Amino acid sequence: MPTDGDDTERQPTGHSAPHHTGAGTLPPPTGDRPAGEDAPSTPAPEPTSPAAAQDVEPHEPRLLRRLLGAGALALDATPRARLHGWLWPLAVTALAGFLRLWDLGRPHRLVFDETYYVKQAYSMLMHGYEAEWGQEPNPRFEAGDVSMLDPSKPEYVVHPPLGKWMIALGIRLGGGVESSAAWRLAAAVCGTLAVLMIARIARRMFASTALGTTAGLFLAVDGQAIVHSRISLLDPFLMFFALAAFGCLLLDREQARRRLAVRTAALLDAGGPLGWGPGLGFRWWRLAAGVLLGMAIGTKWSGMYFLAVFGVMTVVWDATARRRAGVRPWAVAALVKDAVVAFLVMVPTAALTYLASWSGWFATQGGWDRQWAANNPGQGVQWLPPALRSLWSYHQGMWSFHNGLETPHGYAAGPLGWIVQWRPTSFHYPPEVSGLTGEAAQTACGADSCSQAILAVGNPLIWWAGTAAILVALFWLVRYRDWRAGAVLSGLLAGWAPWFLYAHRTIFTFYSVAFVPWVVLTLVYVLGLLVGPAIGDDGTERDRRARRWTIAVVGVFVAAVVGLGFFFYPVWAAFVIPWQQWHIRMWLPTWI
Numbered sequence: 001m002p003t004d005g006d007d008t009e010r011q012p013t014g015h016s017a018p019h020h021t022g023a024g025t026l027p028p029p030t031g032d033r034p035a036g037e038d039a040p041s042t043p044a045p046e047p048t049s050p051a052a053a054q055d056v057e058p059h060e061p062r063l064l065r066r067l068l069g070a071g072a073l074a075l076d077a078t079p080r081a082r083l084h085g086w087l088w089p090l091a092v093t094a095l096a097g098f099l100r101l102w103d104l105g106r107p108h109r110l111v112f113d114e115t116y117y118v119k120q121a122y123s124m125l126m127h128g129y130e131a132e133w134g135q136e137p138n139p140r141f142e143a144g145d146v147s148m149l150d151p152s153k154p155e156y157v158v159h160p161p162l163g164k165w166m167i168a169l170g171i172r173l174g175g176g177v178e179s180s181a182a183w184r185l186a187a188a189v190c191g192t193l194a195v196l197m198i199a200r201i202a203r204r205m206f207a208s209t210a211l212g213t214t215a216g217l218f219l220a221v222d223g224q225a226i227v228h229s230r231i232s233l234l235d236p237f238l239m240f241f242a243l244a245a246f247g248c249l250l251l252d253r254e255q256a257r258r259r260l261a262v263r264t265a266a267l268l269d270a271g272g273p274l275g276w277g278p279g280l281g282f283r284w285w286r287l288a289a290g291v292l293l294g295m296a297i298g299t300k301w302s303g304m305y306f307l308a309v310f311g312v313m314t315v316v317w318d319a320t321a322r323r324r325a326g327v328r329p330w331a332v333a334a335l336v337k338d339a340v341v342a343f344l345v346m347v348p349t350a351a352l353t354y355l356a357s358w359s360g361w362f363a364t365q366g367g368w369d370r371q372w373a374a375n376n377p378g379q380g381v382q383w384l385p386p387a388l389r390s391l392w393s394y395h396q397g398m399w400s401f402h403n404g405l406e407t408p409h410g411y412a413a414g415p416l417g418w419i420v421q422w423r424p425t426s427f428h429y430p431p432e433v434s435g436l437t438g439e440a441a442q443t444a445c446g447a448d449s450c451s452q453a454i455l456a457v458g459n460p461l462i463w464w465a466g467t468a469a470i471l472v473a474l475f476w477l478v479r480y481r482d483w484r485a486g487a488v489l490s491g492l493l494a495g496w497a498p499w500f501l502y503a504h505r506t507i508f509t510f511y512s513v514a515f516v517p518w519v520v521l522t523l524v525y526v527l528g529l530l531v532g533p534a535i536g537d538d539g540t541e542r543d544r545r546a547r548r549w550t551i552a553v554v555g556v557f558v559a560a561v562v563g564l565g566f567f568f569y570p571v572w573a574a575f576v577i578p579w580q581q582w583h584i585r586m587w588l589p590t591w592i
Contacts, residue, residue: 187236190229238514245292249314275327290353372394
């Protein structure tokens with residue numbers, strides 16, 4: 001796989017140095033490095049003789065290669081490469097769309113927490129805020145009867161509104177509340193687009209259309225991703241916005257490094273001092289990431305961890321870029337010229353976007369706690385306007401609820417087991433299907449007993465191999481300081497690690513859908529390390545043969561992942577199947 005820096009740096013030395021880069025090895029990539037390494041931190045000295053000057057590469061192409069890597073620069077070098085860079089990701093996106101949209105309305109009933117979010121979304125669509133539905137409203141709602149909704153009674157909800165606005169948009173565009181497919185349309189569309197995004201993101205990160213397509217294929221056939229695209233919860237929208245923000249920051253990284261190379265080269269060509277390095281101008285992709293991260297937070301508060309981790313990550317990328325460009329006080333320069341600006345662009349943007357997600361609550365008068373400031377004139381944060389004072393009081397109540405939620409649940413699961421899908425969440429297993437016998441069972445599924453399940457369990461090969469890949473990526477990050485290892489692990493740090501602080505709460509494995517793209521990226525990253533770069537002209541036939549065998553083995557693994565995806569699809573998509581067929585898919589007792 002191509003690296004971010006000079007291909008000659010940070011190769012193992014001594015007895016551990018390989019004589020070739022062949023298949024089955026993990027070639028040590030180079031990339032962004034902090035201080036204290038032996039890579040040069042200043043540009044190469046200018047030649048002193050005219051003859052030598054003719055052999056020295058100009059500053060700009062040298063800096064571009066040093067900051068972005070030869071592979072990244074060559075990625076879209078030809079029309080054919082650009083065409084394939086879209087066709088293959090679009091092909092796996094089409095597969096993902098089929099798996100997510102086919103018979104999306106099955107089952108025509110509110111599944112798991114759809115009982116909250118779908119009805120709340122419809123209430124927001126009609127009134128701008130969540131209102132109560134009365135006692136036992138689900139059967140009537142599923143039949144298309146919404147007369148139970150009482151806008152005079154606001155409902156207390158504990159999640160921000162944006163995810164429910166997304167569901168409401170799907171209801172409006174998908175045929176109305178009578179259609180269960182419309183309830184889930186927004187989640188299905190976002191889940192499908194996430195496949196296209198991850199394919200393009202991985203292609204850019206790893207400078208490989210094949211690896212990008214593999215990443216898209218893996219997300220297309222993962223169970224967590226499929227299940228959350230076929231029912232309407234909030235977590236798939238959190239994942240979608242976080243992944244989109246990650247993609248924006250990746251584009252920002254490339255754009256900023258191109259600017260840095262061009263502007264640094266201009267300074268060096270002019271013979272001026274480099275100092276702290278040039279300014280990089282306004283960075284629109286970073287602003288877009290701030291908006292998207294605000295939307296993630298506006299879906300679920302756990303989006304704040306993505307804002308924190310991604311914010312640090314983008315500044316680290318800037319700091320290492322300045323160092324590789326030859327800026328000597330690179331840490332101070334990055335702090336002054338990059339970190340402060342990044343904070344001022346991303347954090348206020350995310351905060352304003354989050355506030356905007358409450359626009360329905362602000363624009364109406366009937367939402368929960370909307371009149372709290374008027375009813376409690378001497379309480380709360382007095383310097384805030386009444387509407388914001390009411391919202392702050394509401395948020396205090398939401399925080400207390402989330403921090404104290406310890407209600408026992410049969411499918412509650414600690415975060416340590418999420419990464420191997422130890423205790424997945426069963427969303428749907430209706431007794432009216434499992435209780436069928438005799439002729440009714442034969443008619444329904446062709447057997448003596450039937451099952452219909454929606455089990456939010458990931459594709460086992462992706463998650464189990466992904467767990468091992470995390471360990472490899474951690475080693476590669478520490479040993480070789482490869483920026484790609486840090487990038488693929490960033491989503492795990494933001495989406496998984498914080499939940500260990502809340503292990504005392506009632507939490508579930510299905511929360512892992514928020515970081516499934518980074519499990520996929522980590523796995524694909526390690527597969528790329530295994531395959532390694534193409535063998536050059538100086539390689540031996542043995543090297544080429546070994547690499548071909550490695551590619552074949554990786555191909556078999558990819559085929560097995562896809563095969564398992566289709567094998568498990570019936571219990572991800574609520575097929576009515578014989579009980580025995582359901583049972584052979586329950587690989588672990590903890591899955592039941």
